[in-house]
Amino acid sequence: MDMLYAVFIAPFVDMASDPVFLAEVVIGGLLTGIMYSLVALGFVLIFKASGVFNFAQGVMVLFAALTLVGLMERGVPVWLALVLTVAAMVLLAYAIEWLMLRHLINQDEIILFMATIGLSFVLQGLGEMMWGSNVKPLDIGIPDRSFELWGILLNEFDLFAAAVGAVMVAVLAVFFHYTRIGRALRAVADDHQAAMSVGIPLKTIWIIVWSVAGFVGLVAGIMWGAKSGVQFSLSLIALKALPVLMLGGFTSIPGAILGGLIIGVGEKVAEIYWGPLIGGAIENWFAYVLALTFLVFRPQGLFGERIIERV
Amino acid sequence: MFYREAGQFKTTYGADQAVFPIAQDRWFVAIVAVIAFVVVPLVASEYILQAVLIPFLVFAMAAIGLNLLTGYAGQVSLGTGGFMAVGGYMTYKITTNIPDINIIVVFLIAGLIAAGVGLLFGIPSLRIKGFYLAVATLAAQFFLGWLFNKVGWFYNDNPSGTITAPPRTLFGVTVTGPEAVAEARYLVSLTIVVVGAMIAKNLVRGRIGRSWMAVRDMDIAAEIIGIRPYRAKLLAFAVSSFYCGVAGAMMVFLWLGSAETLAFDIFVSFNVLFMIIIGGLGSILGSLLGAAFITVMPVALTNIPPLLGIEIPIDLQKNIEVILFGSMIIFFLIVEPRGFARLWQITKEKLRLWPFPY
Numbered sequence: 001m002d003m004l005y006a007v008f009i010a011p012f013v014d015m016a017s018d019p020v021f022l023a024e025v026v027i028g029g030l031l032t033g034i035m036y037s038l039v040a041l042g043f044v045l046i047f048k049a050s051g052v053f054n055f056a057q058g059v060m061v062l063f064a065a066l067t068l069v070g071l072m073e074r075g076v077p078v079w080l081a082l083v084l085t086v087a088a089m090v091l092l093a094y095a096i097e098w099l100m101l102r103h104l105i106n107q108d109e110i111i112l113f114m115a116t117i118g119l120s121f122v123l124q125g126l127g128e129m130m131w132g133s134n135v136k137p138l139d140i141g142i143p144d145r146s147f148e149l150w151g152i153l154l155n156e157f158d159l160f161a162a163a164v165g166a167v168m169v170a171v172l173a174v175f176f177h178y179t180r181i182g183r184a185l186r187a188v189a190d191d192h193q194a195a196m197s198v199g200i201p202l203k204t205i206w207i208i209v210w211s212v213a214g215f216v217g218l219v220a221g222i223m224w225g226a227k228s229g230v231q232f233s234l235s236l237i238a239l240k241a242l243p244v245l246m247l248g249g250f251t252s253i254p255g256a257i258l259g260g261l262i263i264g265v266g267e268k269v270a271e272i273y274w275g276p277l278i279g280g281a282i283e284n285w286f287a288y289v290l291a292l293t294f295l296v297f298r299p300q301g302l303f304g305e306r307i308i309e310r311v
Numbered sequence: 312m313f314y315r316e317a318g319q320f321k322t323t324y325g326a327d328q329a330v331f332p333i334a335q336d337r338w339f340v341a342i343v344a345v346i347a348f349v350v351v352p353l354v355a356s357e358y359i360l361q362a363v364l365i366p367f368l369v370f371a372m373a374a375i376g377l378n379l380l381t382g383y384a385g386q387v388s389l390g391t392g393g394f395m396a397v398g399g400y401m402t403y404k405i406t407t408n409i410p411d412i413n414i415i416v417v418f419l420i421a422g423l424i425a426a427g428v429g430l431l432f433g434i435p436s437l438r439i440k441g442f443y444l445a446v447a448t449l450a451a452q453f454f455l456g457w458l459f460n461k462v463g464w465f466y467n468d469n470p471s472g473t474i475t476a477p478p479r480t481l482f483g484v485t486v487t488g489p490e491a492v493a494e495a496r497y498l499v500s501l502t503i504v505v506v507g508a509m510i511a512k513n514l515v516r517g518r519i520g521r522s523w524m525a526v527r528d529m530d531i532a533a534e535i536i537g538i539r540p541y542r543a544k545l546l547a548f549a550v551s552s553f554y555c556g557v558a559g560a561m562m563v564f565l566w567l568g569s570a571e572t573l574a575f576d577i578f579v580s581f582n583v584l585f586m587i588i589i590g591g592l593g594s595i596l597g598s599l600l601g602a603a604f605i606t607v608m609p610v611a612l613t614n615i616p617p618l619l620g621i622e623i624p625i626d627l628q629k630n631i632e633v634i635l636f637g638s639m640i641i642f643f644l645i646v647e648p649r650g651f652a653r654l655w656q657i658t659k660e661k662l663r664l665w666p667f668p669y
Contacts (some may be wrong), residue, residue, distance in 0.1 A: 053442050099641075100641055100645070103645040104644065104645060104648075107644075107648050108648070109441070109442070110381075110387060110588070110592075111588065111644050111648045113442070113445075114584065114585065114588050114640065114644060115640070115641050115644045115645075117581055117584075117585070117640070118636075118637040118638070118639075118640035118641040118644070119637060119641065120637070121633050121634070121636050121637025121640070122633075122634050122637035122638055122641070123637075124633060124637075125630040125631065125632075125633035125634035125637065126630075126634055128630050129627065129630040129631070129634070239449070239577070242446045242449060243446070245446065246443055246446050246447065250442065250443075282457065284453045284456075284457055285450060285453035285454040285456075285457050288446075288447070288449055288450035288453055288454070289450050289454065291446075291447070291450075292435055292447045292450045295435065295438065295439050295443055295447060296435055296438050296439070299438050299439050299440070299443065300443075309531050310531075
């Protein structure tokens, strides 16, 4: 009885008794969720356009952040470092297409997936070989102060990250819907062969998508790097983005955002109100279990395309 | 010239359906078995056994398990490390509390428990498919890792949180614990893997294996011809987790000697997946070849540069190793996506005609 009370009633009593704290927890969760979404976006872009489940996205985040910090450490001004890093990511996209994807056309999805895991090893080694493996602070002048709003403690940095996330999504949405390249991208996502038959160059599209994913990775890398320093563990946030993807659907940009928010809030609330009951540190797996339970009822995720199967 | 089956007439159905229908294959396997069981323990050094051969056997077992699930039943799983952890921790729990049970029996019981856990985490596979399932199995990986880290019951509440293999004997020879010699541990591992591989091979040739393959190729079509996808998938998860559980027990008791949850982290799952993909999906032989390749490669990458007289700083060498490992994987996927098993098959086809291919 006590157990049931502790699990099903006490946490809600706690929530009701201190709504301001609850609001803080929820807002904190939402803001972390945006950061997850930023990483998840990169996955969605590539999966949508090429059907590749790019496990290396997490390492691309690390690689971008390492390159940026490495350049800044050598005295390159911020704006130039940013431009150079973007250029490096485009170059990387080109190299990946040229050395890897081109040779793997028409292979099974799982082969492509494994190839991207191999790629993640290569990028990680390359990044650390070029820029060293110690933890590097990243400071590009984002304010990091806490202030109070209606009694709720907020952090400027988190709000800034949320704003960046929102802008990214808006830009990507406009890019996908109103530009020529965006239209081509959607066509490729719909059907490779049909897209090729109307004259859309598949290889160019892939380079563009991987570049855009690299750019999104750079933004995520800046945000995460400024928050917790640039180091190897940055690449592991890919593992945080996976449940977000499951929840939102692999093919949906709004899904990635909403999924990130749900996971962010769920994780924080569970950790604070239920975590102590079972020994804490549950954020590693809670998101997965949440997404798993959700998927059992809706196998294609929140906004994923409906799965139709025929014999 | 030597690899011809001309003149080998089969007079029974049994002989026709044997695992190795060609006499030369049987001879080859027999020679390999003699080398593995007799010559290697006499010749190989402690280092070779401990750093190459025993890990190879441990991962071969896990790779066979994952290949049954991914290669034959078509369900991609990234939870291998978690299921191996179940095997390792349950073996520890059982053998420390009831020391009288034969250690092999304990391995099997731990395997059965792992099978139960696998069954549980396999339930979502009934609804979720493809990459969604692959990511969903990560839930098993992270949840089990957390569980064995947090709940003291599993490691008898010892303060360090690690599990250490106590000394256990088999036919009067110590096979686990710090006093066990590498040869003994090698022979026990080898026996387990050989028996496991034989059972797996026969499993996939029979009705169960065929139902798995039907589900893999298209589960709706399989359902229509009268296979129950639920039963086939869950059985695949259970059998696969059994193998992984035994592999985890071998890893702690016959290879490492002591371990904590870090030994079963997500990179173990990735490595086993690499093994079956590089070795060949849907092939027991492929699992063994892949396991051999992935365990030998890092050791080779570490040892070859000093042999050639190239001095590389440690940190640089580590990065180069990682890069080479990744590139080799991509290279093999590009060159032969169906893995070593396919190369072996092609070689055999060629051998049959050699030296007169016309």
